[in-house]
Amino acid sequence: MNAIGTRLAIRGAVTVGLLVxxxxxxxVGVDLLPGDPVTARLGAQGPEVVAAARSRLGLDRPVTERYLDWVVALAQGDLGTSASGRPVAEMLSGRLGNSVLLALLTVAVLVPLSLVLGVWAGLRRGSVSDRVISVVLLAVVSIPEFVLAGGLILIVAVGLGWLPAVSLVPPDSSPLAAPEILVLPVVSLVLLGVGYTGRIIRATTAAAVxxxxxEFLRLNGVPRATVVRTAVLxxxxxxxxxxWLVTAVGLIGGAVLVERVFGYPGIGEVLVTAVRTGDLPVVQALAMILGGATLIALFVADLGTELLTPVLRTAAR
Structure with a gap:
């Protein structure tokens, strides 16, 4: 096994350990949250009723025993059963798909936009255009999600009437059936994401320049476009x-506020409702899905860095 394969194997093992x-x-963290499904639903019922409900849901068992059962079921693809009696996988299937669709559309716009802005500003470090782009990106990333989404609704939807203010999706229908409802949520997420990714790419480009x-290539008269293509990029x-990978995963879970503002049927409403009602299986499943996706995205990013960088260096030479 070569050096790259060894490093990737080590990172893969570390990723598996981090997932565990x-x-x-x-x-354990979700289990320690105040409240539980029983007290949230039964309220001030008698202690006998509460105890019977906790026993029926298995909440009276030791946390280690419940954790081991949960991990075994999770490894088999079973996300558990909600306190409402519905399978968690059934509750999340459509909602998670809607959130993934929103994230994919956002990334499709975010990738070229952040690359162009970041590279343009980095190549012109210290210029007026660089300062303007940097200030705008910093301002955008500093605005809270709900403020930015609400501002777009007031200006574009209410003031100008160009797009719907609420992203309602009919039952058993795809958001793509009415693409206009996706525009404002996607624009909100793109503006939030480009402020971060654009600044990182700008700093990386400025350092590469x-x-x-x-500098050696420039002093030897190599055309600027060739220098950018073979040495900077x-x-x-x-x-x-x-x-981009980390941002894409973060958009799935981080779009909770944006989804709530626009009424978009993603996982945002499910997560907020589950936390409010103490529906532990749903919260645990969502936290594990989002956290696991982030770890896997980081591993894929490392894999891409290891495999892509030597090829790019060879192409540059």
Whole structure:
């Protein structure tokens, strides 16, 4: 096994270990949240009724025993049963798909936009255009999600009447059946994401431009476009891919507020409702899905960096 294969094998083993650790943290952490499904639903019922309900849901068993049963079921693809009696997988299937669709559309716009803005500003470090782009990106990333989403509703939907203010999706229908309802949520998420990814790409580009080998090419009269293509972009790609992957996963869970503002039927409403009612199986499943997806995205980003960087360096030479 070569050096790259060894490093990837080690990172894969670390990722598996982190997933196991994550499962324990998620289960125990959620279990320690104040309230539970029984008290949330039965309220001030008698202690006998509450005890019977806790026994029926298995909440009277030791946490270690419940955790081991949960992990075994999770490894078999069983996300458990909600306190309402519905399978968690059934509750999340459509909602999670809607959130993934929103994240994919956002990334499809975010990737080229952040790359163009970041590279453009980084190549012109210290110029007026660089300062303007940097200030705008910093301002956008500083605005809370609900403020930005609410502002778009007031200006575009209410003021101009161009797009619907609420992203309602009919039951048993796909959001793609009415693409206009996706525009404002996607724009909100793109603005939030580009503020972070654009600044990272801009900093990476500015650092690459100052590298000795780039300066050597410039002093030897190599055309600017060739320098950017063969020396600057190869240094930007690995970092950009990592940022895009992590941002894409973060959009699935981080769009909770945006989904709530627009009434979009994603996992945001399910997560908020589950936390409010103490529906532990749903909260644990969502936390594990989102946390696991982030760890896997980081591993894929490392894999892409290891495999892509040597190819780009060879192409540059």
């Amino acid at each position: 650790l994550l499962s324990a943290v998620v289960f 100052r590298a000795p080998h780039v 190869p240094a930007v790609w690995p970092i950009a891919v990592q940022v």
